[in-house]
Amino acid sequence: YMVDKGNHRHFMEKEIHEQPEVISHTLAHYLDFAGGVSRKLDLPFDFAKLDRLAISACGTAFLSGLIGKYWFERLARLPVDIDIASEFRYREMPISPDSAALFVSQSGETADTLASLRYCRKADIPIGAIVNVRESTIARESDVTLPTLAGPEIGVASTKAFTCQLSVLASLAIRAGVARGTISPEKERKLVRELSEAPRYAGQVLRLDRQIEKVARELAHYKHVLYLGRDTNYPLAMEGALKLKEISYIHAEGYAAGELKHGPIALIDEHMPVIVIAPHDRIFEKTVSNMQEVAARGGKIILITDKKGASLSSVETMETIVLPDVPEIIAPIIYALPVQMLAYFTAVFMGTDVDQPRNLAKSVTVE
Numbered sequence: 001y002m003v004d005k006g007n008h009r010h011f012m013e014k015e016i017h018e019q020p021e022v023i024s025h026t027l028a029h030y031l032d033f034a035g036g037v038s039r040k041l042d043l044p045f046d047f048a049k050l051d052r053l054a055i056s057a058c059g060t061a062f063l064s065g066l067i068g069k070y071w072f073e074r075l076a077r078l079p080v081d082i083d084i085a086s087e088f089r090y091r092e093m094p095i096s097p098d099s100a101a102l103f104v105s106q107s108g109e110t111a112d113t114l115a116s117l118r119y120c121r122k123a124d125i126p127i128g129a130i131v132n133v134r135e136s137t138i139a140r141e142s143d144v145t146l147p148t149l150a151g152p153e154i155g156v157a158s159t160k161a162f163t164c165q166l167s168v169l170a171s172l173a174i175r176a177g178v179a180r181g182t183i184s185p186e187k188e189r190k191l192v193r194e195l196s197e198a199p200r201y202a203g204q205v206l207r208l209d210r211q212i213e214k215v216a217r218e219l220a221h222y223k224h225v226l227y228l229g230r231d232t233n234y235p236l237a238m239e240g241a242l243k244l245k246e247i248s249y250i251h252a253e254g255y256a257a258g259e260l261k262h263g264p265i266a267l268i269d270e271h272m273p274v275i276v277i278a279p280h281d282r283i284f285e286k287t288v289s290n291m292q293e294v295a296a297r298g299g300k301i302i303l304i305t306d307k308k309g310a311s312l313s314s315v316e317t318m319e320t321i322v323l324p325d326v327p328e329i330i331a332p333i334i335y336a337l338p339v340q341m342l343a344y345f346t347a348v349f350m351g352t353d354v355d356q357p358r359n360l361a362k363s364v365t366v367e
């Protein structure tokens with residue numbers, strides 16, 4: 001299979017730009033846009049009968065699973081246990097016979113994720129796998145493969161596979177909610193319509209590249225960065241920090257904004273920019289007060305928000321990246337893009353090997 005960079009400098013840049021298209025393909029596989037419904041899936045379990053769902057994965061795939069937890073619990077009232085696969089495989093979690101397991105992996109070959117799958121196999125519960133490589137070991141050993149249609153991902157730092165994993169998880173959560181009676185037909189139609197708008201919004205966000213590049217030029221001067229977010233923006237904050245570490249080698253931490261006062265606030269000064277992911281959502285005001293705490297201590301804030309959020313936040317920022325106002329269900333998919341673009345441009349300014357960062361591998365097949 002030949003893949004080239006086209007007009008892009010790096011595979012990562014190309015893969016970031018492919019997102020509107022691959023998100024659209026992936027969503028269309030799970031959702032019937034015209035009919036306004038989620039498609040029936042041939043699952044080895046019945047969502048209505050599950051008492052829990054266990055999700056396990058590594059790296060960026062783990063963070064998509066963590067966002068999935070918010071969706072399954074909120075939309076389908078289905079409790080989710082989520083673990084990093086290297087912890088899951090050894091932590092001797094009691095597995096309910098009425099549960100199912102879901103593994104998320106771009107490559108389908110990650111050793112710890114595969115070991116977690118085999119642990120669940122021994123416990124004899126049904127197993128689903130969200131994978132990008134359909135002929136992979138994890139796909140083969142699961143009872144059902146839920147593909148992400150991202151196409152081959154070459155850049156070591158996962159980008160398009162992540163937003164496609166989110167697309168599958170959101171679709172599955174809708175499916176689960178319908179099966180469990182927590183999503184009415186009207187609500188299903190609304191959610192499906194909102195998801196169908198994700199590719200268009202993603203395209204709009206890609207056009208913010210000049211501004212994001214400018215912010216990245218600044219970021220490249222710092223040694224430490226703190227990312228904050230609440231709710232589904234908390235896993236995204238961790239994803240933003242992970243991406244920065246991986247490809248620009250800048251030390252970064254992703255924190256739940258509410259935990260600021262329990263530790264990271266001690267680090268705040270003018271030498272550590274704080275990137276806050278805060279669309280105008282149900283807890284926006286809480287995040288604004290966290291930003292005030294940062295600003296009062298001389299911290300420099302880069303705010304990633306939407307039009308409404310930008311107009312309502314009175315906090316002084318170093319820069320505000322304003323995204324379109326998007327429906328809540330697609331926010332994690334859309335906000336993933338500026339986070340990836342910030343890491344990408346910062347790495348370009350740092351002159352690192354963006355597609356093959358030092359010490360990292362695309363697929364980690366050893367423990």
Ligand code: G6P
Pocket residue numbers: 058059060061104105106107108109110113156157158360361362363364
């Ligand atoms: C490596 C890659 C990450 C990826 C993780 C999990 O660390 O560098 O980008 O998120 O493995 O890989 P998987 O193929 O299981 O998604």
